[in-house]
Amino acid sequence: MNRRGFLKMTGGGVILAAATGGAFVTTRRPDAALAPWQTAGTYVDPRMNALSHAILAPNPHNRQPWIVRLDGDDGATLFFDTEKQLPHTDPFDRQLTIGLGCFLELMRMAAAADGYAVETKLFPQGEDAQSLDNRPVATVRFTKSSVAPDALFDHVMQRRSNKEPFDTDRTIHAETLSRILQTPTTARVGGSIAPDDVAFWRALTTQALHVEIETPRTFKESVDLFRIGKAEINANPDGIDFGGPLFEALSHAGIMTREASLDTGSQAYIQGVAAVTENTQTAMGHLWLVSDTNTRADQIACGADWLRINLACTREGLGFQPLSQPLQEYPEMSAHFATTHARLAPGGGTVQMLARIGYGPGVEVSPRWPIEAKIGTM
Structure with missing residues (x-):
């Protein structure tokens, strides 16, 4: 849900009341939940330095499903936090596992920037294809090295998942897409800015969003993770955040609440659906990733x-912005899942990720738990 959609909801009255209170506006930023972006890379221990960057990695529903145990002076073990599962939209923990892969890669990149190589062993005690469990996801060992820093690491602090409408008057050049598609990957990466392809994926991802929203158990899974306003975001800096004076004003007015969001007759529901589909309808290109x-x-x-x-x-x-809906593995989504795979993996394989790209407005970083809250003793 984006801000433009909610501005349509009240005729401006509630928003104006919030905007005119200067002190109210300036104190609504959830600084505690955003602090990990400032403290990343400020630790003496090279493992903590790398891990403080790794927690900034993208992950489904911002669940941050990682727990880390420090081992000795140079090791660490990554575990999956089983309380962060998304049983309805990610029943096999596939997307959450991808999020753990983002975490490990960002840890590796941060370590390299600090002059350390990282040796990683995945699932040393085995794995379950049906669900993640309490067994280690990975063990890692840090070694001082002359490993070259990764040039992409320079862009970590500017990385966002942009959930706002993109500028439909600004096209993406073919050379720009080509440079992105040349990024080294182990899976097959693809993308298109062709008008026919963009129109197809705009329609399919919009339809998939409607399926997720109109399926009560999958939509409720997201709504249960809404964090509305500064107090909720600081208390639980994960899930789907709605911060700032606008959403706090809507919440106080009873317009933006979890209950209203689930009520299909409410303005929160109606305008929320309009807002998220405006995003899919303003995609200016799409990217995807397929594994054999x-x-x-x-x-x-x-x-x-x-x-x-x-x-x-x-x-x-x-x-x-990732568009995970047509890749979700529950019965109501099966038609869109099949269509997506038929188009992007006709020779076989699994479409692991799909995203929309375009030129959008600047957005705030996502809240994070501090790395200290993610260090465990499992």
């Missing part, structure tokens, strides 16, 4: 690839 097989290791590798693709878009000044 679909093991947990493949999903981790695709996470690394996807982070790099996101950073390559950031380098080019492009807005980037």
